[in-house]
Amino acid sequence: MAIEPYKSQEYKHNKSLTDYGLRNPLEQIRGDENMKIRMEKRIEIEDGIHTGTIEDVQYREQPYKYTDVVILMDDMNLKVGYPTFLNQESKLFKMLEKFGASFEDGKDLSPEMYLTKGKKVSFMTIKEKTDKGTFARIIPESLKPL
Helix, strand or coil: CCCCCCCCCHHHHHHHHHHHHCCCCHHHHCCCCCCCCCCCCCCCCEEEEEEHHHHEEEECCCCCEEEEEEEEECCCCEEEEEECCCCCCCHHHHHHHHCCCCCCCCCCCCCCHHHCCCCCEEEEEEEEEEEEEEEEEEEEHEEEEE
8 A cells, every 4th residue: 555645735835935025034123224344453452561441350260260350451351361379479469469469378358359440550461373363462470550
């Protein structure tokens, strides 16, 4: 016994979008206006000493635990990271000490108390080439308050 294909007329074919008067499915959402992205000149930061203001302190755990200081310079955000580890030899300890932090063994410390938003800072940058391009990198030891 052979099985015949289903012959119902209501499942004959799927209608295309043009059968419903649409040229593009996003047309209903966006209208006829296309996305416009402005081409901007690439900004290069020269090697040397710069000034800016602290914008934020962020924490990340991938691939390692780091404390990032976000610095606003000429309408650009730059980041400098420090391993989230405190002892008298750590980079984070030495940087926070420049900002007036005092330490006691076994006591907790909040970096945001010393790295407040709007605080003026100076720092040194160098250009670093990576597989993704050339970027300005802040030398972590150079960050200090003004």
